[in-house]
Amino acid sequence: MNVAVKATSSSNRTGYKSFELGSFKFSRDEYFVYIEWRSKKGRMTHYMSADAFLRAMMRDVAWGFFYYQVNFDHVFGTNNLYGRVQMFAGSYNETFKAQGLDLIETFETPQIMATFQAILADWTNAGFDPFAAPAETTTDWLGKKHGNNDTAINRQRQVSKRMVGLPGDTPIRTDANGYPVNRAFADVDQSQPEIHAEKGYEGRVHGFNLFAHLSRSDVTWNPSVTSVCKQSLFCPTSEEYILPIKHGNDRVEWFIQLSDQILWDVEDKATGRPRAKVVMKAGDVAAMPADIRHQGYSPKRSMLLVWENVNPRIAEMHATGEIPPYPIKF
Amino acid sequence: MGDFVTVFGSLGDYEKGHIEIINDDPKNYAFSNVFEVASKAKPYEKVAVGKNQQNLIEAIRAEGDSPWYTCAHDEFALVMDGEVEVHFLDIAEVDRAPKDKEGNIAIKGQPKGKKMGHVVLRRGHQALLPANAAYQFRARRPSVVLQQALEGENTIYRWSEICLK
Numbered sequence: 189m190n191v192a193v194k195a196t197s198s199s200n201r202t203g204y205k206s207f208e209l210g211s212f213k214f215s216r217d218e219y220f221v222y223i224e225w226r227s228k229k230g231r232m233t234h235y236m237s238a239d240a241f242l243r244a245m246m247r248d249v250a251w252g253f254f255y256y257q258v259n260f261d262h263v264f265g266t267n268n269l270y271g272r273v274q275m276f277a278g279s280y281n282e283t284f285k286a287q288g289l290d291l292i293e294t295f296e297t298p299q300i301m302a303t304f305q306a307i308l309a310d311w312t313n314a315g316f317d318p319f320a321a322p323a324e325t326t327t328d329w330l331g332k333k334h335g336n337n338d339t340a341i342n343r344q345r346q347v348s349k350r351m352v353g354l355p356g357d358t359p360i361r362t363d364a365n366g367y368p369v370n371r372a373f374a375d376v377d378q379s380q381p382e383i384h385a386e387k388g389y390e391g392r393v394h395g396f397n398l399f400a401h402l403s404r405s406d407v408t409w410n411p412s413v414t415s416v417c418k419q420s421l422f423c424p425t426s427e428e429y430i431l432p433i434k435h436g437n438d439r440v441e442w443f444i445q446l447s448d449q450i451l452w453d454v455e456d457k458a459t460g461r462p463r464a465k466v467v468m469k470a471g472d473v474a475a476m477p478a479d480i481r482h483q484g485y486s487p488k489r490s491m492l493l494v495w496e497n498v499n500p501r502i503a504e505m506h507a508t509g510e511i512p513p514y515p516i517k518f
Numbered sequence: 519m520g521d522f523v524t525v526f527g528s529l530g531d532y533e534k535g536h537i538e539i540i541n542d543d544p545k546n547y548a549f550s551n552v553f554e555v556a557s558k559a560k561p562y563e564k565v566a567v568g569k570n571q572q573n574l575i576e577a578i579r580a581e582g583d584s585p586w587y588t589c590a591h592d593e594f595a596l597v598m599d600g601e602v603e604v605h606f607l608d609i610a611e612v613d614r615a616p617k618d619k620e621g622n623i624a625i626k627g628q629p630k631g632k633k634m635g636h637v638v639l640r641r642g643h644q645a646l647l648p649a650n651a652a653y654q655f656r657a658r659r660p661s662v663v664l665q666q667a668l669e670g671e672n673t674i675y676r677w678s679e680i681c682l683k
C-alpha cells in the first residue's frame with residue numbers, strides 16, 4: 189500500500205521536516221519535539237525531549253503498534269485496534285480528559301505507520317540509535333539535522349514460528365551472524381545444550397541456550413518471539429535503562445524476570461493514577477493486569493521474559509467484562 | 519567496562535522482590551518466585567506460576583527421574599537452575615494424547631517406543647518437547663525447570679501459598 193505522508197520541506201534553520209496526520213501536527217528543533225492538536229477549547233501544544241520521543245516512536249513502529257496502548261508519556265500515544273490505530277493526546281490523562289482538552293483520531297494502520305516511519309527516519313540523526321541504552325549510543329539525537337541512521341531504525345523484530353534454531357525458523361544468534369555478546373552480559377555462559385538426536389530425529393530433538401541468545405540481543409525493550417505453544421508466546425527481551433513507553437494492555441501480560449532486576453511503575457490505564465511499584469528480581473513472576481499501564485526501570489541490562497496470550501478473542505473478552513482484568517483469584 | 523555481574527537465581531541462592539502498594543491489591547499481580555516455589559515442592563510437581571486462560575507456565579523441581587509424559591502439541595522446558603536431561607521416545611499413535619487434548623498427560627510406567635534421543639540442559643537452556651513424543655526428565659541433583667504448557671491434569675495450583683498478599 190502506497191500512502192502519502194504529509195510533510196513540509198526541511199526547515200532552513202534546523203534541517204528537520206514537520207509532519208501532519210489527521211488534526212495532529214508534529215515538529216522538532218534541536219532539543220524538543222512539539223505535538224499540536226485542536227481540542228474543543230482551542231489549540232493545545234505538548235512537548236517532549238527528542239531522545240525520549242524517538243525511543244518511544246522506535247518501539248511503536250518496531251512493534252507494529254503492539255498490544256493495544258503505547259503511551260509515549262502521560263499525554264500522547266496510540267491504541268492498536270489491529271487493522272486500524274487510534275492516535276490520542278490527553279485521552280488517558282485524567283485532567284486533560286475532564287477538561288475536554290483531549291483528542292483521539294483513528295487511522296488505517298498503513299497510513300499512521302508510514303507517517304511514523306517518515307518522522308523517525310527524518311528526525312533520527314547519524315550516530316544515534318533509539319534501540320540502544322544511553323550508555324551504548326551518542327547524544328547525536330540533539331542539534332540540527334545531521335545525517336540519518338536507517339540501519340538502526342529498520343531492524344526487524346525476530347519472530348519465531350515454533351522455536352529459535354529449528355530449520356527454517358529464527359536463527360540462533362552468533363558473532364558470525366551479527367550478534368556479539370553485549371558488554372553487560374560478558375559473564376553469561378555461552379554453551380549450547382548437548383543434543384543427542386537419533387538418526388531421523390534431527391530437528392525434533394532440539395534445544396538452544398535462551399540466556400546466551402538474550403545476552404546477544406542488540407536492542408533494548410524489544411521483545412522477540414522465541415517459542416510458541418499454541419496461543420502462548422514466549423517474548424523475551426533484554427532491558428536496560430527505562431522502557432521508553434508506558435504500555436497499557438488490552439489483556440493480561442506476564443513477566444518472568446530471568447536475570448538481574450527491573451522496577452516497574454504501575455498506573456491506572458484510564459487515568460494514569462499511580463497504583464503500585466513492582467520490584468522484580470531473578471526468578472520472580474508477576475502478572476500485569478489488563479487495566480493498568482506499566483513502565484520498567486532496569487538499572488543493569490537484564491533479561492526479561494514477557495509472556496503473551498494471542499487468543500484473537502481475548503481483547504474483546506476483557507473489553508466486555510467477560511473475563512476479569514486479574515488472571516488469578518485466590 | 520568488564521565489570522558487570524549478571525545475577526541469576528538458584529534453589530540455594532535467590533532473593534525475592536516485592537510490591538509497594540500505592541492504591542491496589544497485591545493479589546492482582548500473582549507475584550511469586552520460581553526458586554521459592556521449587557524449593558518447597560516435591561519432585562516433578564507441576565506448580566502453576568503463571569496462567570493466562572488455559573496457557574500455563576509451571577515451575578518444576580526436577581530431581582531424579584520424572585514420570586513419562588506426552589502431549590498432542592508442542593511444549594517447552596527451560597532450565598533455570600541445575601542440570602536436566604530430557605529423553606524422548608517416538609510412541610505409537612494409540613499411546614499418544616488424543617489429538618485435540620490440551621496439556622500433557624502422564625504415561626503409566628515405561629512406554630514402548632523408538633528412541634529419539636536426549637538433550638542435556640543446563641541453566642538458560644531451553645528444549646522443545648515436541649508434540650506426540652513421550653518425554654522424561656532426569657536430574658541427578660535438585661534442579662528447576664520452567665515449562666511452557668497448557669493447563670492439564672498434572673497441573674497443581676497453590677496460588678495462596680506462593681503469591682505475595
Ligand SMILES: [Fe+2]
Binds near residue numbers: 435437441476482
Ligand atoms: Fe507490557
